[in-house]
Amino acid sequence: MPYAWLGVVPFFLYAFAFLLLPAGQVLVGAFKDKDGAWSTANISTLFEQQYVDAFRNSIEISLVTAVLGGILGLCIAFAALADGTPRWIRPALTTFSGVAANFGGIPLAFAFIATLGTIGVVTAFLRDQLGYNIYFHGFTLFSKTGIEIVYLYFQIPLMFLVIAPAIDGMKREWREASSNLGASSWQYWRHVGLPVLMPSLLGATILLFGNAFAAYATAYGLTGGGVALAPLKIGEVVSGNVLDNPHLGQALALGMFAVLAAAMLLYVPLQRRSARWMR
Amino acid sequence: MPDRDPDEMFLRVVDERISRGTLLRRGLATGIGLTILSSPLDAFARGSKTPPTRGQLITMKELIAEAKKEGKLNTIALPPDWANYGQIMSTFQKKYGLSITNDNPDGSSAQENQAVRSLKGDPRAPDVLDVSPSFAAAGANEGLYAKYFNRRFKTIPREMKDGRGFWVGDYWGVISLGVNQNIVRNVPKSFKDLLKPEYKNQVALNGSPLTSGSALAGVFAAALANGGSLNNVGPGIDFFGKLKQAGNFIPVQATPQTVASGQTPIVIDWDYLNLAYGKEFPSAKWATKIPTDGVYGAHYCQAINANAPHPFAARLWQEWLYTDAGQLLWLKGYSHPALFQDLAKRKKIPASLLKALPPAALYAKVKFANAAQTAKAKERVNNDWAKATG
Numbered sequence: 001m002p003y004a005w006l007g008v009v010p011f012f013l014y015a016f017a018f019l020l021l022p023a024g025q026v027l028v029g030a031f032k033d034k035d036g037a038w039s040t041a042n043i044s045t046l047f048e049q050q051y052v053d054a055f056r057n058s059i060e061i062s063l064v065t066a067v068l069g070g071i072l073g074l075c076i077a078f079a080a081l082a083d084g085t086p087r088w089i090r091p092a093l094t095t096f097s098g099v100a101a102n103f104g105g106i107p108l109a110f111a112f113i114a115t116l117g118t119i120g121v122v123t124a125f126l127r128d129q130l131g132y133n134i135y136f137h138g139f140t141l142f143s144k145t146g147i148e149i150v151y152l153y154f155q156i157p158l159m160f161l162v163i164a165p166a167i168d169g170m171k172r173e174w175r176e177a178s179s180n181l182g183a184s185s186w187q188y189w190r191h192v193g194l195p196v197l198m199p200s201l202l203g204a205t206i207l208l209f210g211n212a213f214a215a216y217a218t219a220y221g222l223t224g225g226g227v228a229l230a231p232l233k234i235g236e237v238v239s240g241n242v243l244d245n246p247h248l249g250q251a252l253a254l255g256m257f258a259v260l261a262a263a264m265l266l267y268v269p270l271q272r273r274s275a276r277w278m279r
Numbered sequence: 280m281p282d283r284d285p286d287e288m289f290l291r292v293v294d295e296r297i298s299r300g301t302l303l304r305r306g307l308a309t310g311i312g313l314t315i316l317s318s319p320l321d322a323f324a325r326g327s328k329t330p331p332t333r334g335q336l337i338t339m340k341e342l343i344a345e346a347k348k349e350g351k352l353n354t355i356a357l358p359p360d361w362a363n364y365g366q367i368m369s370t371f372q373k374k375y376g377l378s379i380t381n382d383n384p385d386g387s388s389a390q391e392n393q394a395v396r397s398l399k400g401d402p403r404a405p406d407v408l409d410v411s412p413s414f415a416a417a418g419a420n421e422g423l424y425a426k427y428f429n430r431r432f433k434t435i436p437r438e439m440k441d442g443r444g445f446w447v448g449d450y451w452g453v454i455s456l457g458v459n460q461n462i463v464r465n466v467p468k469s470f471k472d473l474l475k476p477e478y479k480n481q482v483a484l485n486g487s488p489l490t491s492g493s494a495l496a497g498v499f500a501a502a503l504a505n506g507g508s509l510n511n512v513g514p515g516i517d518f519f520g521k522l523k524q525a526g527n528f529i530p531v532q533a534t535p536q537t538v539a540s541g542q543t544p545i546v547i548d549w550d551y552l553n554l555a556y557g558k559e560f561p562s563a564k565w566a567t568k569i570p571t572d573g574v575y576g577a578h579y580c581q582a583i584n585a586n587a588p589h590p591f592a593a594r595l596w597q598e599w600l601y602t603d604a605g606q607l608l609w610l611k612g613y614s615h616p617a618l619f620q621d622l623a624k625r626k627k628i629p630a631s632l633l634k635a636l637p638p639a640a641l642y643a644k645v646k647f648a649n650a651a652q653t654a655k656a657k658e659r660v661n662n663d664w665a666k667a668t669g
Contacts, residue, residue: 048662053665113531119542135479142530223531224487228665236489238389239387241491241495242491242492242495242657243661244389
């Protein structure tokens with residue numbers, strides 16, 4: 001069929017219009033100033049303290065929620081897919097995770113404010129029934145810790161969704177074979193289980209990192225800009241009522257591309273190494 | 280053959296054995312045809328008269344007639360509960376029979392200017408804008424706005440209009456403290472009061488000063504109250520840092536919802552918004568206090584899109600807003616309209632409206648920042664806010 005390739009043209013057009021073209025615009029626009037002339041002023045502004053802090057906070061939150069979400073999601077997946085678990089748990093968890101992984105943004109922020117905020121349901125319960133006011137003891141939802149707690153709400157289900165098929169792929173025969181050969185549980189995991197899962201684990205962690213790194217509406221709805229994060233900084237210079245510097249926004253976006261590219265550069269050799277046993 | 284019955288149409292399709300391919304081709308042709316034909320129709324529908332640059336150059340009757348021919352007005356970023364815009368829009372629609380499409384009610388000034396840029400030539404572009412002064416200045420310099428001197432232009436105070444006619448100040452307000460008296464026993468009267476430990480986790484701004492004009496004004500007011508000035512907002516930023524350290528400041532954006540739910544018991548915001556909350560949520564027992572130690576005011580700006588799809592309707596909107604009726608509707612929304620002094624001099628303000636506002640004496644100390652001072656403050660906030668309240 002000589003014209004079969006025409007079938008992918010719509011996809012490439014779509015990818016070009018909505019992925020490559022905007023990325024190209026960001027790349028070009030980051031090097032322009034307000035009058036349209038070429039300049040590297042925006043790039044040097046990126047190294048000012050407040051933007052460095054914003055990127056550092058973003059990377060920190062993304063790493064913490066990616067690793068923590070990864071570990072917890074993995075444990076939940078193991079528990080749900082283990083042999084002794086009732087059959088109905090898996091479809092229930094999958095459905096819930098499908099919803100929760102996409103439940104983000106302002107509704108999520110407000111749900112948490114209504115639960116753990118200063119007059120939230122859980123806060124009020126702890127304060128009135130147990131006499132323990134978490135806000136008087138230093139906890140606050142409107143901080144980096146609060147953002148991490150909220151992000152975990154969609155990171156853990158996402159991890160579950162991504163890793164469940166990989167766990168499915170682990171054959172029960174391997175476990176039986178290894179215990180037949182005298183390996184302990186720890187040895188099984190160390191030499192068989194984890195190496196098999198590692199490529200998927202790494203891929204899922206990178207996915208979670210990128211997911212948290214780019215999240216905007218959730219952090220905005222929760223802290224309104226009180227915690228400096230890279231996507232929030234972009235929003236401030238592009239669509240606020242105070243600052244107006246779209247090219248700086250493009251430079252910040254370029255900075256985010258750079259961070260994600262660095263993450264990929266770390267990921268590729270790790271992935272190769274972990275998939276060594278498959279070759 | 281007219282198809283009166285939709286079932287008949289389907290029967291015809293089945294009987295005629297219209298193949299899927301034929302149906303698709305006919306559908307595509309119809310789609311292309313309608314798209315091509317609709318655009319020139321729209322262009323011919325618009326009148327070919329040039330809209331005037333001065334209100335006096337056209338009679339009201341002619342202006343209303345031309346606006347009616349256009350049939351509608353596109354507004355943008357006008358929340359219905361902001362300075363009574365809900366009633367302003369409905370009154371305008373009823374009075375002139377024009378329908379208003381209000382796009383993006385919670386949008387920001389940056390988004391308004393951006394809409395003018397990206398929707399150029401599109402019939403959905405906004406006709407009129409209400410933006411903060413720095414965006415008005417930027418838009419005027421960029422050529423986004425049309426020159427228009429409405430009939431009352433001369434009466435508008437000098438500091439509230441653009442000499443070239445690109446924008447006019449519409450209403451102003453001052454930063455006030457809104458307080459939920461159910462939750463707060465002792466109502467704070469000044470910025471200094473806010474630092475008291477009894478207000479822990481209670482004080483909020485209307486957003487972050489890096490994105491919200493109202494929050495930036497809050498920083499200005501705090502600066503005036505703490506030994507700073509319009510040229511130096513450092514003390515204001517430090518004040519919020521202190522407020523955060525004391526645990527009194529919560530970085531939640533104060534909205535009608537957080538006011539009603541009691542999540543933000545003390546809100547630093549425009550007086551017209553706080554006074555409107557008082558009326559909208561009687562159960563919250565919302566009091567509005569003008570702080571005794573720092574009174575900062577700012578106005579917003581009306582402008583007309585240079586490429587407005589409905590230019591006559593846009594000018595009619597501005598003319599009507601600056602009639603006594605229009606100005607009093609803004610006053611009803613608890614804001615001070617641009618022609619407030621003139622209305623007061625001619626004794627046109629009903630006593631009930633005056634009583635609803637805080638006493639005029641409290642407003643006497645008000646300070647307004649000019650464009651240069653605002654730009655300097657923005658830069659200062661941009662550099663220092665995250666560090667102070669981080």
